[in-house]
Amino acid sequence: MIDFLRGRVVHVEPEYVVLDVRDVGYRVFTPNPYALSRTEETIQLYIHHHVREDAIQLFGFTTREEQSMFRKLLDVSGIGPRVALGVLSAGRPEALASAIQQENLSFLTKLPGIGKKTAQRMILDLKDKLGAVQEGLPFAAAAGAPAAGPAAGAESDSAWAIAREALAGLGYRDAELDRAWHALKDKVKGDETPEGLMKQALQQLFQG
Known part of the structure; x- marks a missing residue:
């Protein structure tokens, strides 16, 4: 399995980037592709290697925290890779963790693809699995x-x-x-x- 890729962004689409790694172009779906197009320098993306019967997809993140939160979201019934990616495009991991731990349905249901029932499942399935909220913005600002x-x-x-x-x-x-x-x-x-x-x-x- 691929854990991370290091290379240069050579193409950007609304849902993914193409990362040139030693002359091989990898299509990597990422929360905010246009943010990665700001530099031509080599970047590193932490990868979730998703394998299905009909497809093999790479999902990439700029931090280990995003990668970890993405994988936790996939454990929630009703949340697939695309929904999890949308969630991370709209909220940082510490903000999501804080909202889940505080059972903040108002915040969670504003995330793309998340209705009330899915938000309740996120709280039920993840509240005791996220540990302490990571250091970062206070929740009021993060929310x-x-x-x-x-x-x-x-x-x-x-x-x-x-x-x-x-x-x-x-x-x-x-x-x-x-x-x-x-x-x-x-x-x-x-x-x-x-x-x-x-x-x-x-x-x-x-x-x-």
Whole structure:
């Protein structure tokens, strides 16, 4: 089984990147592909090697924590690889762990592909398996309470707040996120998921 791959991103699609590893191109599905296109340097992705009867797929993550959380999510009935990937595109592992441990259905049901019943199964199946919440943002911030600022009130308790937190976890600065939101907010219809807004914002950030 492949544990990690180290190479250069040579192609980006909305759901995956192509990683050039010694002249072999690996298609790797990852939570936020456009974030990986920001650099031409060699990167390392931690891999979950998923084997089915009809396909062999690679899912890649920038940290061991994401890789571990992805595998834990797959243990939950009703969550497959694509849903687990969507969940991680909208929330960092420590935010997810905290929400599960605190039984925060409001946060969990805002994640892409997660309804109330699935959120309840996540809590039931994972609450006692996640250990201590990893060091990182306080839960209030991780769960989507944005920092104070002109746009904070409008973003509070919204899909954009979750998407913004996830983007901040990728290293984007507040000023960059404010510009991306300014460019997108007039196009938002109100029914977008955090994953959808995140993809739109990443495209905007990638374009500069």
